[in-house]
Amino acid sequence: MKKIILVLGMFVFCALLSCGCNPKRTVLSDKGGIWAVYDRECRKCHKVSGKGCLIGRFIFKIPNFTNKKWQDNASDSRLIIAVANGKRKMPAYKGKLTDEEIVDLVKVCVRSFYPPAEK
Numbered sequence: 716m717k718k719i720i721l722v723l724g725m726f727v728f729c730a731l732l733s734c735g736c737n738p739k740r741t742v743l744s745d746k747g748g749i750w751a752v753y754d755r756e757c758r759k760c761h762k763v764s765g766k767g768c769l770i771g772r773f774i775f776k777i778p779n780f781t782n783k784k785w786q787d788n789a790s791d792s793r794l795i796i797a798v799a800n801g802k803r804k805m806p807a808y809k810g811k812l813t814d815e816e817i818v819d820l821v822k823v824c825v826r827s828f829y830p831p832a833e834k
């Protein structure tokens with residue numbers, strides 16, 4: 716019985732660990748401008764890929780910014796309000812970031828994940 720718990724524990728630990736690192740690109744701030752803010756504030760949850768880490772997607776319902784259907788259903792105003800006021804597990808950024816930054820994060824960063832950038 717103890718062994719099963721140990722194996723399960725290791726599995727969860729590894730899964731959590733893989734949540735925190737991205738083997739490919741690890742920074743976006745080299746794109747300049749608003750991306751430095753995304754890197755600092757948003758990347759830890761939404762990731763460089765915009766897909767959100769696996770566990771985050773299942774447990775906290777982090778949206779996949781690269782999904783066309785999601786993008787089509789999400790209006791600028793809804794997303795801007797979500798970033799400003801927060802949404803469940805998502806922290807609020809009003810007061811922490813300027814209004815211009817919040818708008819740019821949605822219009823420039825979030826929107827840039829679809830269509831996906833060519834490699």
Ligand code: HEC
Nearest residue numbers: 756757760775776777778793794797798802803804805820
């Ligand atoms: C602590 C983790 C975390 C951080 C940091 C974070 N988010 Fe989120 N974000 C979430 C979660 C969780 C959701 C899903 C909210 C829900 O629908 O319950 C979300 C949802 C969103 C959405 C979709 C809202 C909607 O209405 O569908 C946008 C856009 C977004 N985040 C942008 C950002 C931006 C921009 C930043 C940086 C300023 C950021 N997030 C930082 C966790 C985070």
